[in-house]
Amino acid sequence: xxxxxxxxxxxxxxxxxxxxxxxxxxxxxxxxxxxxxxxxxxxxxxxxxxxxxxxxxxxxxxxxxxxxxxxxxxxxxxxxxxxxxxxxxxxxxxxxxxxxxxxxxxxxxxxxxxxxxxxxxxxxxxxxxxxxxxxxxxxxxxxxxxxxxxxxxxxxxxxxxxxxxxxxxxxxxxxxxxxxxxxxxxxxxxxxxxxxxxxxxxxxxxxxxxxxxxxxxxxxxxxxxxxxxxxxxxxxxxxxxxxxxxxxxxxxxxxxxxxxxxxxxxxxxxxxxxxxxxxxxxxxxxxxxxxxxxxxxxxxxxxxxxxxxxxxxxxxxxxxxxxxxxxxxxxxxxxxxxxxxxxxxxxxxxxxxxxxxxxxxxxxxxxxxxxxxxxxxxxxxxxxxxxxxxxxxxxxxxxxxxxxxxxxxxxxxxxxxxxxxxxxxxxxxxxxxxxxxxxxxxxxxxxxxxxxxxxxxxxxxxxxxxxxxxxxxxxxxxxxxxxxxxxxxxxxx
Amino acid sequence: xxxxxxxxxxxxxxxxxxxxxxxxxxxxxxxxxxxxxxxxxxxxxxxxxxxxxxxxxxxxxxxxxxxxxxxxxxxxxxxxxxxxxxxxxxxxxxxxxxxxxxxxxxxxxxxxxxxxxxxxxxxxxxxxxxxxxxxxxxxxxxxxxxxxxxxxxxxxxxxxxxxxxxxxxxxxxxxxxxxxxxxxxxxxxxxxxxxxxxxxxxxxxxxxxxxxxxxxxxxxxxxxxxxxxxxxxxxxxxxxxxxxxxxxxxxxxxxxxxxxxxxxxxxxxxxxxxxxxxxxxxxxxxxxxxxxxxxxxxxxxxxxxxxxxxxxxxxxxxxxxxxxxxxxxxxxxxxxxxxxxxxxxxxxxxxxxxxx
Numbered sequence: 001x002x003x004x005x006x007x008x009x010x011x012x013x014x015x016x017x018x019x020x021x022x023x024x025x026x027x028x029x030x031x032x033x034x035x036x037x038x039x040x041x042x043x044x045x046x047x048x049x050x051x052x053x054x055x056x057x058x059x060x061x062x063x064x065x066x067x068x069x070x071x072x073x074x075x076x077x078x079x080x081x082x083x084x085x086x087x088x089x090x091x092x093x094x095x096x097x098x099x100x101x102x103x104x105x106x107x108x109x110x111x112x113x114x115x116x117x118x119x120x121x122x123x124x125x126x127x128x129x130x131x132x133x134x135x136x137x138x139x140x141x142x143x144x145x146x147x148x149x150x151x152x153x154x155x156x157x158x159x160x161x162x163x164x165x166x167x168x169x170x171x172x173x174x175x176x177x178x179x180x181x182x183x184x185x186x187x188x189x190x191x192x193x194x195x196x197x198x199x200x201x202x203x204x205x206x207x208x209x210x211x212x213x214x215x216x217x218x219x220x221x222x223x224x225x226x227x228x229x230x231x232x233x234x235x236x237x238x239x240x241x242x243x244x245x246x247x248x249x250x251x252x253x254x255x256x257x258x259x260x261x262x263x264x265x266x267x268x269x270x271x272x273x274x275x276x277x278x279x280x281x282x283x284x285x286x287x288x289x290x291x292x293x294x295x296x297x298x299x300x301x302x303x304x305x306x307x308x309x310x311x312x313x314x315x316x317x318x319x320x321x322x323x324x325x326x327x328x329x330x331x332x333x334x335x336x337x338x339x340x341x342x343x344x345x346x347x348x349x350x351x352x353x354x355x356x357x358x359x360x361x362x363x364x365x366x367x368x369x370x371x372x373x374x375x376x377x378x379x380x381x382x383x384x385x386x387x388x389x390x391x392x393x394x395x396x397x398x399x400x401x402x403x404x405x406x407x408x409x410x411x412x413x414x415x416x417x418x419x420x421x422x423x424x425x426x427x428x429x430x431x432x433x434x435x436x437x438x439x440x441x442x443x444x445x446x447x448x449x450x451x452x453x454x455x456x457x458x459x460x461x462x463x464x465x466x467x468x469x470x471x472x473x474x475x476x477x478x479x480x481x482x483x484x485x486x487x488x489x490x491x492x493x
Numbered sequence: 494x495x496x497x498x499x500x501x502x503x504x505x506x507x508x509x510x511x512x513x514x515x516x517x518x519x520x521x522x523x524x525x526x527x528x529x530x531x532x533x534x535x536x537x538x539x540x541x542x543x544x545x546x547x548x549x550x551x552x553x554x555x556x557x558x559x560x561x562x563x564x565x566x567x568x569x570x571x572x573x574x575x576x577x578x579x580x581x582x583x584x585x586x587x588x589x590x591x592x593x594x595x596x597x598x599x600x601x602x603x604x605x606x607x608x609x610x611x612x613x614x615x616x617x618x619x620x621x622x623x624x625x626x627x628x629x630x631x632x633x634x635x636x637x638x639x640x641x642x643x644x645x646x647x648x649x650x651x652x653x654x655x656x657x658x659x660x661x662x663x664x665x666x667x668x669x670x671x672x673x674x675x676x677x678x679x680x681x682x683x684x685x686x687x688x689x690x691x692x693x694x695x696x697x698x699x700x701x702x703x704x705x706x707x708x709x710x711x712x713x714x715x716x717x718x719x720x721x722x723x724x725x726x727x728x729x730x731x732x733x734x735x736x737x738x739x740x741x742x743x744x745x746x747x748x749x750x751x752x753x754x755x756x757x758x759x760x761x762x763x764x765x766x767x768x769x770x771x772x773x774x775x776x777x778x779x780x781x782x783x784x785x786x787x788x789x790x791x792x793x794x795x796x797x798x799x800x801x802x803x804x805x806x807x808x809x810x811x812x813x814x815x816x817x818x819x820x821x822x823x824x825x826x827x828x829x830x831x832x833x834x835x836x837x838x839x840x841x842x843x844x845x846x847x848x849x
Binding site for chain 2: 304307308311419420421422425426428429430432433434435436437438444446449450451453454
């Protein structure tokens with residue numbers, strides 16, 4: 001549909017009307033301002049003040065404007081239309097894209113070009129507060145659904161001309177706007193190229209959220225672990241950009257995609273850098289321990305209680321055996337039932353208003369749990385194991401990552417139920433093999449716990465422990481090899 | 494981007510050498526060496542590690558300077574494509590058979606310690622499936638896997654090992670130099686051929702990325718030698734050479750029975766079995782990786798699985814398995830780990846001098 005505009009205003013309007021037939025929200029405003037003109041825009045997604053004051057009033061008040069054709073368009077563009085961003089367009093395709101993007105198109109009789117005036121005025125909510133990555137000390141502002149606002153929030157934090165932005169559109173029908181942001185000179189060009197290629201390869205009719213893009217551009221789609229990080233924090237995005245990562249801002253989504261994203265990134269929260277390193281190192285360590293417990297505890301309990309009770313201290317083994325005396329189900333079945341009950345409880349509570357979800361939490365956690373123990377269906381130790389697993393599952397500050405933990409937990413339970421301690425370690429081995437074979441845009445997923453020699457082991461300083469900020473002198477391995485020094489007192493490249 | 498290049502770093506190869514060596518150390522070495530080296534076995538290991546490291550350094554330097562490419566290319570260059578392929582195939586078979594026998598040993602360890610009633614075909618099958626699954630990450634994934642296993646399996650073992658210093662009877666090792674009844678030369682051969690897996694080192698070195706470093710390989714061999722020497726020392730001090738040679742898996746028993754003061758678990762076997770499973774897995778998987786260097790075809794992966802699985806079940810019991818393992822590695826080790834690399838190194842040196 002790369003059809004060029006004609007000289008006839010009537011023909012152009014008719015053709016646009018034909019394209020937008022049965023679209024009641026398209027407005028055609030005919031007027032005379034030295035020649036016959038017409039404005040085309042979509043109702044309610046434009047900024048009315050801009051259209052009225054910067055286009056209509058200016059054009060109609062200029063008594064000296066006479067003539068027609070391209071010269072008239074050129075003069076209007078330079079002298080009359082006072083909108084901040086105007087461009088000349090020549091095809092119907094450009095007109096359709098401009099109109100649907102919230103811009104106003106100015107057509108003029110005798111001209112085979114038109115003016116695209118930026119008058120976007122989508123209804124948006126203001127800058128809200130962080131909902132999913134809450135920090136105690138850090139900034140509270142969060143991204144919202146408007147891409148322009150999200151870009152501003154990032155630019156506000158990095159006042160450097162080397163912060164580059166590439167605009168693109170994805171989705172054959174939705175034509176969703178996206179902005180690929182990176183720091184020139186810091187970003188690794190190969191990684192950037194690979195990301196751009198992945199985005200260009202997306203061929204879908206519609207993209208409605210960054211979650212769509214996350215799934216469409218990640219390489220290992222069979223893995224339950226995310227290889228792409230999403231965040232609603234502008235400060236985290238800014239710090240990631242300065243680390244050499246790439247940010248993809250998707251219009252209509254309050255989450256920005258950060259790439260690449262190895263496992264270590266999912267264990268970091270914004271607060272890690274706003275509070276003292278000692279306590280945050282301890283918390284970071286606890287997150288890793290928690291993640292391991294979440295994957296392994298139920299399986300390990302089955303292996304030890306059913307197959308190898310001799311490995312437990314005698315008193316503990318007797319206590320466990322005593323608590324299970326009247327329970328009619330095997331240990332593995334008990335654990336499975338409790339884990340599935342917990343999954344249902346989470347799913348039931350997560351999308352409900354908070355008063356209802358807390359009621360479900362009380363009903364499920366306390367009433368059913370206590371009742372099940374008293375009825376002798378489940379042993380109290382199993383409740384402790386399930387509760388501890390549940391707490392540890394959500395200790396990781398990234399909900400996408402917890403999905404992987406939840407799925408692998410069942411693999412370990414399954415193998416432990418059939419093969420005891422061997423099955424348990426086989427499950428852990430599967431997990432390690434799986435994670436070792438994964439990559440996120442060329443970066444090993446388990447980096448910096450493996451391959452860390454690539455950046456002289458400096459990335460280990462911000463992994464299980466977070467060392468003092470002054471010791472984090474180098475940028476991570478994602479950054480361009482010759483520009484990895486963050487703190488040195490020397491002039492940056 | 495530094496991955497997706499089918500290469501591993503020097504650190505990764507160091508870790509793989511260490512873990513593969515430890516698989517033998519956990520399962521077969523003390524028993525074999527106690528029979529031949531007796532109380533002096535730990536000195537034999539230390540001395541052998543020095544000899545091996547010098548030999549490996551000599552060969553690798555010669556290979557590198559010749560600029561003929563990887564180990565396979567050098568074999569083909571000397572013996573011609575046809576015979577070179579046959580020799581390389583025989584070497585692959587030796588390593589696959591070793592892998593199969595190690596799989597059997599691992600299955601027996603599991604049957605002896607955790608799964609008393611489960612048939613070893615099930616445990617063996619699971620390990621083979623895990624090996625095949627890990628092949629999807631290629632040599633890079635294998636290198637990374639090695640690093641993670643090193644962190645997760647060997648740090649707990651070190652923690653377990655520390656109390657062994659106090660919880661042992663040092664009189665059992667006396668007399669330290671006991672050469673009356675022992676065959677020291679045989680001890681050296683056992684240590685050299687079974688323990689260090691020299692042919693694996695040459696094969697793995699072919700995958701090292703652009704920053705090659707023979708010194709790092711030497712360091713890892715020496716480090717492995719020291720660690721194994723310490724393990725052997727404590728095994729003998731705990732049981733005495735005679736008892737150690739009669740026990741099936743003396744190192745595992747030694748590690749399991751060390752008293753850890755104030756430990757939550759009654760026996761630290763949970764960590765020990767992880768180290769054994771993980772290290773044996775790396776040993777077996779090395780066979781697959783080596784096989785892939787011979788032929789990457791999917792069909793060959795199935796053939797390799799069948800060879801490993803078959804040799805896991807051919808020996809009728811664990812004693813026979815250990816005998817097989819001993820014979821295959823002594824013969825194969827001398828031919829493919831010592832003679833072949835030595836001939837190749839000499840060829841590379843002569844060839845280089847001719848060109849100059």
